[in-house]
Amino acid sequence: MRKLLLATAAILIAAAGAAYSQDAKMSFFVTSVGSGKGADLGGLKGADAHCASLAEAAGVTGKSWAAYLSTSDTDARDRIGKGPWVNAKGVKIADDVASLHSDANGITKQTALNEKGEVVNGRGDT
Template sequence: MIATDRIVPRICLGLATGLLLAAAQPAYAQTADMSFFVTSVGIGNGGNLGGLAGADNYCQTLAQAAGAGGKTWHAYLSTQAADGKPAVNARDRIGKGPWRNAKGVVIAKDVAELHSANAINKKTALTEKGEVVNGYGDTPNRHDMLTGSQPDGTAFAGTDDRTCRNWTSSIQGAAMLGHSDINGPASNPTAKSWNAAHPSRGPDGGCSQNDLKSTGGAGLFYCFAVN
C-alpha cells in the first residue's frame, strides 16, 4: 500500500520549490539586461579609486556579482589633463545606450538624452542589487555621486582639481559630485543635477572618505555598460 501521508508533503514541497524558482527567474533576467547602476557601496578610500582603471574594475566586479558580468562596464568619471596626458570625458567612455536599471527601466536612450532629459531620479538610480539609494532627507544621506564632470559630461579645464587628482587622492583635492536623487537644499541652484551638483569639501582636504560623508555621500558612483 502506498503511504499517501508521505507523498502529499513531498508534492507540496516540490510545488513550493518550483514556485520559488519561477519567481526568482524574472528578477535575474532583468538584472542580466541591466546596463546602468549606482554602486551599492563605495571602494572606501575616498576619492582614491585607483584611477579610471580601478573604478572600471570595481563596476565590473559588482556587475559580475549581480549576474550582469557579460557586459563591459565603465565608471561615469572624467579626468583632467595632467602630466602630459589629455583629459577624458565621462560621456565619451560609457557607450551609446540605451541604458536600463536593474528593474528594466530606461534611464536614457543615448548620450544626448542622458545629458538633457534623462529619467535619473531617486526611484530609478538603483544599485546593481536593484536597491534605492538614500537621498536628501534620509539618514544617512548617500546621494552624492563622484563624477568629476560638467553638466554636459565633459572634463573640467584649468588647474582647479575636480577629480581628486584623477581619482588617486584620498586627502587633498576636490571632486565634482552629482545628486542621484536630483534633490538637495533649495539654497543650492544646482542641487537637481545628477552629475554636477557641487564639489566635495571637508576638514581632511576634500577627498577623504570622511569628507565625502560630510556632504551626503559615501564614495558611490555611476556605472554604465558600454556594449
C-alpha cells in the first residue's frame, strides 16, 4: 500500500500566521487540487510551479518545491533533494532518499497530508 501510494499520488517535496497554520518546516505534501488541465502539468517546471503555488497559499514560503514526478530523462528521486521530509503537521516522513523509498518510511493515510494539513480522501472514503 505504501509503495502504491508513493507511486500513484502526486507527492510534492521541498528541495530545500500561515493560512492553515502549517508547520513552517513542511517539506512534503500531496496536492489538494490539480492544475485544472488533467495530466497536462506543463512539464516538470509547470508541476513544480503548481506545488509552489499550493504551498504559498497554505502559508509556507521561502522554499523551492519539486513535484515527485519523473520523465524519460529525469528520475523523481533525483530531483527531490536529500531530505529530511516533514508533513504539514510537523511529522517526519523520512530522513533521506533511501528511507523515503523504503518500507520503513512514514507514509500512511494519516501522514500523507495535503498542503492544508488535511487527510487525502482515497478509495472508499466519502
